[in-house]
Amino acid sequence: MPEPSFVAVDWGTSSFRLWLMGRNGDVLATSRGADGMLSAQQTGFPDVLSRHLAAVSAPDHLPVIICGMAGARGGWIETGYVDTPARLDGIASGAKRVPGQARDIRILPGLAQRDRAEPDVMRGEETQLLGALSTMQSHAALVCMPGTHSKWVTLQGGIVSGFATYMTGELFDVISHHSILSAAVKDANALDAGNPVFADAIRAVALHPASVTSQLFRARSGQILNGLSATDAVAHLSGTLIGAEIAGATRSLETGGTVCLVATGRLAALYEQAFQTLGIPSQTVDADDAVRQGLTLAAETLWPDLATSSE
């Protein structure tokens, strides 16, 4: 195995991903688990990290760079936020070293929009964004990072001028599990971006976004009156929430303006389909690559001697 250079970790609320990185930016080994912040609060952050480091046989001296909820209040150590307007290359200098550990472990800060009327926070996505920007073909002004809490970032000359969180993924989850629509939706995994009901829901909510909480109910009334299938009900629910998010987030996007989509797998397919349905140009950057690349850029800033970049 080539010599490892550092360890990169994306520590989310409910997931953990670790990469053993080589000198030239290669991934030498990976370890993933469901032991995100919520789980680590019970079992202890040092133990969770140690177990994953052992899984990839990481040498004792190897430094670790971490982004995400490990730096939140209630995380391992609180790393605070870099305030908007924010230069993304400034997040590395906001990293804090975890005290009392022989190994050099740094946790990156989040981003905060300290606005009375429109306060917002992110933690983890700023690192993904740093990586995405470095691989983006053109200079996008609007970046979409979909997920449990989708983040939409507005950039001006490479500086984050503002951002907004849309609770799309979590609303999809709580509505399909805990509301009256759960009976209509049944299996959320049946969601297919190619279902025309998904595109119909996108178009309908984009036309009248104020009716979003009414359009949701049509998953049920459509089932009662029109025999809407469970598969179509899932597509309707997802299309309504994703369509409302895009309608809200692209309000000030100029016509023909491109959205940079940072996503992977099914989420990428759904949002690509949604953008296409609404005639909004988009380019996709792989979300997994982006966060690893962002962690690598931060590591290079923190530890210049690593010289990870391919030569």
Place this chain on the structure above:
Amino acid sequence: MPEPSFVAVDWGTSSFRLWLMGRNGDVLATSRGADGMLSAQQTGFPDVLSRHLAAVSAPDHLPVIICGMAGARGGWIETGYVDTPARLDGIASGAKRVPGQARDIRILPGLAQRDRAEPDVMRGEETQLLGALSTMQSHAALVCMPGTHSKWVTLQGGIVSGFATYMTGELFDVISHHSILSAAVKDANALDAGNPVFADAIRAVALHPASVTSQLFRARSGQILNGLSATDAVAHLSGTLIGAEIAGATRSLETGGTVCLVATGRLAALYEQAFQTLGIPSQTVDADDAVRQGLTLAAETLWPDLATSSE
């Protein structure tokens, strides 16, 4: 006690209300319980009704008129729907008698909007609406019946031309109990219509209704960055959802047009405050009175000999 004339029942999904009605429209006795449809599906509809009839000592010969989920699929007997455009005085003729019962028990149908794109259903609110229209001072064209599933009805010359359901109450419930906002919201009962945060949220979402799923998240980011209290977070969540509903439902209301609000208690106070905040004239009809009055009108149609009306 004056002689009872008939029994009126509003049988919801999770609640049951029964009134023993006198000859002149007076309420002689009341029985309420949490044994709505979901509970009655387990214990049996006849048993639930018998228990409440016994609680008010209803004579054996007294007829019973029922609206609500008892007539749904999965209810006591399925009573179907009256289709829009619908005359409300037609719902009585759509009532079905429960077979195999010595007592004359009738269950009213719901209303259905059989539209491919905008299907919708109601069950119980049509009876409330019938009662509300009979007591309304002026001839309103738009009626708001807030609740778990708020119903907004458009009327043309006393005929229901269309309606829409907004999942406001249920979304408030699932978001405040099952989402990340539950930590910020804590006690949903702390909701106060007079809280300025409620009015602020109403105004903000009315300005940009497409951002509703983003504005919701500010209950959390406001707590993290601005020290938003749990009481204010509840007001923010409620104002956002009610504001989005009103923005969506009053889209085609002409300026100065009045909304008839059929509500009671805290819900009436919240919606009155919301309408006032947005400068929309409204008149309130008590929801409990309305459903009882609607059941009475239906009873008079079904059993003309009852002569319940005051002379």
